Amino acid sequence: MEPVVCEKLTKRYGSVVAVQDLDLTVRSGEVYGFLGPNGAGKTTTLRMLLGLVRPTGGRVLLHGRPPGDLTGVGAMIEGPAFYPYLSGRDNLRVLASYAGVDRRRIDVVLDLVDLSGRSRHKYATYSLGMKQRLGVAAALLKDPQLLILDEPTNGLDPAGMADMRALIRRLGAAGSTVLISSHLLGEVEQICDRVGIIAHGRLIEENTVAELRGGAGLRIQATPVEHAASWLRLVLGAPAVSVVDGALDVTVDPARSAEINESLVKAGVSVSELRPRERDLEQVFLELTGGESNGR
Numbered sequence: 001m002e003p004v005v006c007e008k009l010t011k012r013y014g015s016v017v018a019v020q021d022l023d024l025t026v027r028s029g030e031v032y033g034f035l036g037p038n039g040a041g042k043t044t045t046l047r048m049l050l051g052l053v054r055p056t057g058g059r060v061l062l063h064g065r066p067p068g069d070l071t072g073v074g075a076m077i078e079g080p081a082f083y084p085y086l087s088g089r090d091n092l093r094v095l096a097s098y099a100g101v102d103r104r105r106i107d108v109v110l111d112l113v114d115l116s117g118r119s120r121h122k123y124a125t126y127s128l129g130m131k132q133r134l135g136v137a138a139a140l141l142k143d144p145q146l147l148i149l150d151e152p153t154n155g156l157d158p159a160g161m162a163d164m165r166a167l168i169r170r171l172g173a174a175g176s177t178v179l180i181s182s183h184l185l186g187e188v189e190q191i192c193d194r195v196g197i198i199a200h201g202r203l204i205e206e207n208t209v210a211e212l213r214g215g216a217g218l219r220i221q222a223t224p225v226e227h228a229a230s231w232l233r234l235v236l237g238a239p240a241v242s243v244v245d246g247a248l249d250v251t252v253d254p255a256r257s258a259e260i261n262e263s264l265v266k267a268g269v270s271v272s273e274l275r276p277r278e279r280d281l282e283q284v285f286l287e288l289t290g291g292e293s294n295g296r
């Protein structure tokens, strides 16, 4: 059973379409980045996943069950709420007793989020990064199979962001399924297996970071370049080959690079460089989202 499946998920607020016909699947064990500019519809989607907002259309299943049944699901959405004058540990104790969670789990989650050393200090004295990590600890109390985090690095300084990234990587490496939303591409590309990009309420791309970055292609420096281009157009078809800034951009599975190299050499071309094409992900993101800035 996939941890998250959305089919044609739609939410309208009056005339505002917050989310439209969203198909999205999060697979077991992956860290999935749900990416989009502010106002794109991320929070609305996550709220529908958790049963906090009723969809106008379409459906959501978490582990095959409708939203509302949050067995095996932990979430941190729109900033955690804690008692400022209680310690981090005591805040977790309160939550654990509400949730019927064994107290021994508190030490485990404090350790996971790297807060054991400060757990007896008052919540009010925590940095924003520590507050966010305590929020993740709270979401982990019930040892969920699926963790949903809405903008977990929002407002954090670079060190706080790095700590949060490291935490999510640890959770992913331990086999948890994690869905995180973000408006910062750089933040998710380093930690996510797959990324879904949403703009104006629609999912416009869903792919692995490697695929997004590489497209499927090779960049080749060869001389004479026009001869190389003609040859590859014969072999691969004209649309697959273009000459950009004196080099060849070739749409082909990068796994075929040795074969392509050999073919060019046989055709009398000298190949000085042949590597998978890397796209500037920031550029891809801006193109896909219509060039909107990340700020409000």
Ligand SMILES: Nc1ncnc2c1ncn2[C@@H]1O[C@H](COP(=O)(O)OP(=O)(O)OP(=O)(O)O)[C@@H](O)[C@H]1O
Pocket: 013, 016, 017, 018, 036, 037, 038, 039, 040, 041, 042, 043, 044, 045, 183
């Ligand atoms: N309760 C509501 N009533 C009316 N419109 C809403 C409501 N909640 C969200 N919207 C609108 O729906 C759209 C999507 O908002 P949403 O908060 O889901 O975006 P987001 O991608 O999470 O952005 P952010 O990161 O800024 O929260 C926006 O145009 C927003 O103004």
